[in-house]
Amino acid sequence: MPDPKTPAPQATGHEVTPRLEIRHLRRFFEGRAVVDDVSLRVLPGQVTCLLGPSGCGKSTTLRMIAGVEMQDEGEIYVDGRLICDTLHRVPPERREIGLMFQDFALFPHLSVGDNVAFGLRGAKDSKRQRAQSLLDRVALGQYIDDYPHQLSGGEQQRVALARALAPRPKIMLMDEPFSGLDNRLRDGIRDETLSLLKEEDTAVLLVTHEPEEAMRMADEIALMRDGKIVQQGAPYNVYTRPADKAAVAFFSDVNLLHAQVNGALAETPFGQFLAPGMPDGTNVEIVFRPQHVRIDFDRNGRGPEATTTEGVPARGVVQRARFLGNESLVEFRMDFDGSVLKATVPNVFLPAEGRAMWLTVPRNRCFVFPR
Incomplete structure (x- = not known):
């Protein structure tokens, strides 16, 4: 050892x-x-x-x-x-090693400056000077002689940071x-x-x-x-x-398609997806995020043309549309199996419930994993 x-x-x-x-x-x-x-x-x-x-x-x-x-x-x-x-x-x-936790754990009976200097060694003047320097850097230098209860939560957090950094x-x-x-x-x-x-x-x-x-x-x-x-x-x-x-x-909502591999391809209502290295018969999940779904309008029962990069369009009916502040979330009931797929669109996009629309899924935004 x-x-x-x-x-x-x-x-x-x-x-x-x-x-x-x-x-x-x-x-x-x-x-x-x-x-x-x-x-x-x-x-x-x-x-x-x-x-x-x-x-x-x-x-x-x-x-x-x-x-x-x-x-x-x-x-x-x-x-x-x-x-x-x-x-x-x-x-x-x-x-x-310095430590910072959700609980700021400041000592209520010590001033802000004494909290920051608590873990320091040396003369009192040098410890106060170090505390003052750090408090200045977090824009709290004027509160060095105040007490934690006199500060807001955000200010207490900055004091905790200064205290953790004080011993370098x-x-x-x-x-x-x-x-x-x-x-x-x-x-x-x-x-x-x-x-x-x-x-x-x-x-x-x-x-x-x-x-x-x-x-x-x-x-x-x-x-x-x-x-x-x-x-x-x-x-x-x-x-x-x-x-x-x-x-x-873990990073976002997802949509899922289930398929089976045949000849390194997974066949779905959105067209074929590449599944290299997976044996025939492998059950796979095709995963894609709502922000990557493309939406197009229905043209007398027809959607956009299929392309190599976007695949085959599939029709869905709007179930619900909500504005979330920076984007809109639209949920579609898909014709091919009745499942619900989600799509997000920047800004305001609120199609009426029951409206038919066509969705495509860009191939470079999809992930294929064994099921």
């Missing part, structure tokens, strides 16, 4: 050593793996989001990295140096830190937080169950399900090249 004082093998060439690296972490509760072989790397200044539904093991992973919970298997490295495996363990206070941690762990904020405040505070963390060159591991938050903040997303990371990559790649149907559905 490696000595915790011995650095891990360093990267060669121009590859940057990860600020945080976890390898094959496992944690069992009552014989069940709640974190199962999780590995990831976070570089200096990078924001990685652990994204997944409640109960998938995200927060447990964070607690093991912070040192407040021990893994059953696996290793944790900071700047290439082993800080924890199943034999050796650097205490939490010596890991140079190499790594920041954030567990749903913005979920308790009003929607009006959330975007602005998220952006301010991200900017400050980038300035400090801090490696950030953010836990969230909100895909929009992950897409907005992350340089890389690790999609987690049932204790495992099922897909990892840049937000664009995770969104546009999903690993499976559940990965598509």
Whole structure:
């Protein structure tokens, strides 16, 4: 077993050593793996989001990295140096890791400045100077001598951020830190937080169950399900090249078509879809998002011409249309099997209930998975 004082093998060439690296972490509760072989790397200044539904093991992973919970298997490295495996363990206070949670946990009996300086060592004047500098950067410098109860929720969140950054941690762990904020405040505070963390060159591991938050903040997303990371990559790649149907559905509503493969093709009412590498007879699901459905008007019982890229049009009847603010959601009862398909359209589009229309599905926006 490696000595915790011995650095891990360093990267060669121009590859940057990860600020945080976890390898094959496992944690069992009552014989069940709640974190199962999780590995990831976070570089200096990078924001990685652990994204997944409640109960998938995200927060447990964070607690093991912070040192407040021990893994059953696996290793944790900071700047290439082993800080924890199943034999050796650097205490939490010596890991140079900051923590932010949904509960701001500010001390009510301490001033804002004393809250920020709480984890600092040194002379009183130097600690106050550091607190003042950070509070100025989050636009709260004038409140240094006030108390937490005198601040709004958004202001308390920024104090919590300043306190977490005060000891200059190499790594920041954030567990749903913005979920308790009003929607009006959330975007602005998220952006301010991200900017400050980038300035400090801090490696950030953010836990969230909100895909929009992950897409907005992350340089890389690790999609987690049932204790495992099922897909990892840049937000664009995770969104546009999903690993499976559940990965598509986690980011948005989906429409499904069922089909069977014959000659590497799946035949549907919308025409054929390519299913390369799948044996004949394989049952597949063709998955596509509502925003990618194309809508055309009925012309005396006829729709648009079939094309290679759009496929064959299929007729549906409007069941319901709703305006959602930035877009309209239209639900269609399809003629071919009575199923309901959803389509979203930018701005206002509210066709009357019972109106017949034709739908097409662009091939480059569809995903074919074994059923």
